[in-house]
Amino acid sequence: MYSKTLDNFADVAAVKAAFSRDKPLAFFISSMMAGAYVGIGIILIFTLGQQVDPSLRSLVMGACFGIALTLVIFAGSDLFTGHTLFMTVGVARGSSDWAGLVRNWVMSWVGNLAGSVLLAWVFWLAGGGQVLKEGADLIYTASAAKMNAPALALIARAALCNWLVCLAIWTSARASSDAAKCILIWWCLFAFIACGFEHSVANMTVFSLALFGNHPPSVSFGGMAYNLLWVTLGNIIGGAGFVGLAYLGASPKEAGETLVATQVPATASAR
Template sequence: MAYLAPQEFVAKMIDAGESKVFMSTRDTLIRAFMAGAILALAAAFAVTVTVQTGQPLVGAILFPVGFCLLYLLGFDLLTGVFTLVPLALIDRRPGVTAGGMLRNWTLVFFGNFAGALLVAVMMAIIFTYGFTEAPNAVGQRIGTIGEGRTVGYAAHGAAGMLTLFIRGVLCNWMVSTGVVAAMMSTSVSGKVIAMWMPIMVFFYMGFEHSIVNMYLFPSGLMLGGQFSFMDYMLWNEIPTVLGNLVGGITFVGLTLYSTHARTAPKRGLPAPAPAAHYAPAE
């Protein structure tokens, strides 16, 4: 499991951010669509495991399989590009502009949403036998998740919004650490082990991930959740996206960049003491 030094994988982070800015619209959308779809399937899998075993920890341990797969396949999540692309701008890579960064973020957002929404429709069909009967136990659980994490926050007003935002920040602190962890090793096993740990933490702790929510909440609406699309956008998706942005760039991107790519000058060492001179013995 060959390990790369921080200076090496931070250089890879900047290079990755630069390449995403210049990626074609087609490729950006395809990679974002597939990332959203695979992560949505992993979320459906984790909720199913949690409901069937009654053990949330088991679902959290298994959820990272989707994250690992999508990054090994070279697909992109909004949470990842929030961290990587700004580094290319800060590093003043030629041709990288704020407009190019915002273009990438926008395309990835809509690609992720489309992929997650497709899986939400497919899974809702499975949970209800094509909308011909009430949702099964897993479908009912997804509906209650949507209620608790929209109107549940709204019931607390500004304090609920602050809690939601902070959960978004903490989420992408962990998720972006997983993105970076994939660059720490040159072997598949090393990448998977490094990615698995922070993703498991975020999922078990119930932090808010904008792309996971692109699956859970539209799916919840289809499965009878007692909340509206506007509840979802105002009391989850928008604040979560903002929290994910702050968490990824602040606690992962900028910290690693500032200390490993733009390391501060070392403090001066004390000057060596002058050599002692001894008179020759007579």
């Protein structure tokens, strides 16, 4: 039932593993673009969130974050959280090895961070808009809450987050039309933002913006490192485990696939 999608993802993993190995600079630049694309979504939702009533904030911010993954998928770039799914399937299907997985994850994560910081710096140079203006506090309160949350809570929220992000990637890959892909991406990202889950790459821009601004003592580089450590771990659990390994486990065995394949023509001819 899911073998075709898994085979396609295994092919993607092989391409991404070769890309990061053979053209590391190009892969790093592509990863930077993904970090920046997610950061554009963060700037958008915090701009809007700063201006709406708190009772509507989760709804508005969640409804507007779909631009992030839409840009990543349709423009093309390399997002760490998506690669937790691709590379897990690739290793399981034999199209990549563990060395390729580790190299891909590390390079995409660092590239995403570089792109996020660069975007935040340019936005700060531009004046910070509604996000960093005098009296705006949403970016600081959100950052402080993320930086001081318990480790287990961060891991759990991050696992739930990347479950949804990778489901957006999985379902959009199985959809046939661009409109359907966009709707699926929108729903999954709406859910993760509105529910307050944790995405490592999104947090990179959130924290960078807060640190560039006039932040309180509760926002720090140490807090950023603390959050990203646990959230990255949780994102791996969500993408690799809850989606990648789950669908690998739910796929028919090779013998079962052969049996189904031999039955289909007979069933069709009987109609």
